[in-house]
Amino acid sequence: MIAVQPTSKPLLGASLPELTDWVQQQGQPAYRGKQLYQWIYQKGAKSLGEITVFPKQWRSQLEDVSIGRSTIHYRAVASDGTVKYLLKLADGQIIETVGIPTRDRLTVCVSSQVGCPMACDFCATGKGGFIRNLETHEIVDQVLTVQEDFDRRVSHIVFMGMGEPLLNAENAIAAIICLNRDVGIGQRMITLSTVGIPGRIRKLAERQLQITLAVSLHASNQSLREQLIPSAKAYSLEALLSECRDYVKATGRRVSFEYVLLSGVNDLPTHAIELANHLRGFQNHVNLIPYNPINEVDYQRPSPQQIQTFVDELEQRKIAVSVRYSRGLDADAACGQLRASKLES
Known part of the structure; x- marks a missing residue:
């Protein structure tokens, strides 16, 4: 699997197209961008590890990526x-x-x-x-x-x-x-x-x-x-x-x-x-x-x-x-x- 590319800022605040671009940079299919968008803005995910629709192996690689919640x-x-x-x-x-x-x-x-x-x-x-x-x-x-x-x-x-x-x-x-x-x-x-x-x-x-x-x-x-x-x-x-x-x-x-x-x-x-x-x-x-x-x-x-x-x-x-x-x-x-x-x- 492609290694997770670093993100310079938390994901909260990003638009659907921006999140779609980001997941594709991680080697994931584009539809995962919509999933990420929904979990951030509608389901209130505090970390990417909570997003259960993502593959477990990929989630384990996302521990250092911040959504940006207090x-x-x-x-x-x-x-x-x-x-x-x-x-x-x-x-x-x-x-x-x-x-x-x-x-x-x-x-x-x-x-x-x-x-x-x-x-x-x-x-x-x-x-x-x-x-x-x-x-x-x-x-x-x-x-x-x-x-x-x-x-x-x-x-x-x-x-x-x-x-x-x-x-x-x-x-x-x-x-x-x-x-x-x-x-x-x-x-x-x-x-x-x-x-x-x-x-x-x-x-x-x-x-x-x-x-x-x-x-x-x-x-x-x-x-x-x-x-x-x-x-x-x-x-x-x-x-x-x-x-x-x-x-x-x-x-x-x-x-x-x-x-x-x-x-x-x-x-x-x-x-x-x-x-x-x-x-x-x-x-x-x-x-x-x-x-x-x-x-x-x-x-x-x-x-x-x-x-x-x-x-x-x-x-x-x-x-x-x-x-x-x-x-x-x-x-x-x-x-x-x-x-x-x-x-x-």
């Missing part, structure tokens, strides 16, 4: 059914992902980096620093892990976990394509959230993906944004919004703006009016997120009355707005709470 290092279930996972990667690094079930959907909040370099003041992930980008297979694996653990098909994906996706754009986009093409999740059910990296939103628009772009704004003026998001010092609010307008023109897709409400900091009526003035004239939607507490800072969540006043000010100015109360709060799985925690040891 292991569940820790699992916490919140009272609302949200599940937070700490996943251990091949190099021992830990990432977090979250499964958010409702009656009609199962959403996975995926990470794109180990840690995050953006250091947003109200977010736990940024407090731990940045280690590395995730590879394509490490992003796709998160979705398959949640789908298998819930024994239920994932319907929606949000790139709102650890990391800044547009600093890992190549792998994030490759993962989106794989999740759509191979896992069967519609691009319109996928949301990519970014703080905003100069020039990257326009580059994303060139790909003509049908995903939802969510921009983490969190402030209604430049000075306040710099206070909350250190990277904003190198990227003005005006420039960011200009890219967002260009994105809408290029894709025909509206932009969602994420805005974490911090009591007494960015939630005053004057902030709402200022925000509305910035967002006039192009298709967008504002998601208000009442602050979810972390230990490192003492921000407070606004009262229901403060939140409603902010909503009213936006609606009076014809800005589409909704309030998103995060799931998984009691398991530290809510928006802004993800980190590589002490539980990884």
Whole structure:
């Protein structure tokens, strides 16, 4: 039998034609490519040794070939059914992902980096620093892990976990394509959230993906944004919004703006009016997120009355707005709470 040819990267993330080419390089018939594809994406094989339709002798030669699956290092279930996972990667690094079930959907909040370099003041992930980008297979694996653990098909994906996706754009986009093409999740059910990296939103628009772009704004003026998001010092609010307008023109897709409400900091009526003035004239939607507490800072969540006043000010100015109360709060799985925690040891 022909010796197994080395593969430079795990097989997860590869398309059917790519897997077919690979099995043929191993001296196997082309139809084994479809078998491999089905076992990876439909049956959830963790290793090639599990693929019982392959000849036993060939399977024994594939021990060093990685599919690219992680292991569940820790699992916490919140009272609302949200599940937070700490996943251990091949190099021992830990990432977090979250499964958010409702009656009609199962959403996975995926990470794109180990840690995050953006250091947003109200977010736990940024407090731990940045280690590395995730590879394509490490992003796709998160979705398959949640789908298998819930024994239920994932319907929606949000790139709102650890990391800044547009600093890992190549792998994030490759993962989106794989999740759509191979896992069967519609691009319109996928949301990519970014703080905003100069020039990257326009580059994303060139790909003509049908995903939802969510921009983490969190402030209604430049000075306040710099206070909350250190990277904003190198990227003005005006420039960011200009890219967002260009994105809408290029894709025909509206932009969602994420805005974490911090009591007494960015939630005053004057902030709402200022925000509305910035967002006039192009298709967008504002998601208000009442602050979810972390230990490192003492921000407070606004009262229901403060939140409603902010909503009213936006609606009076014809800005589409909704309030998103995060799931998984009691398991530290809510928006802004993800980190590589002490539980990884």
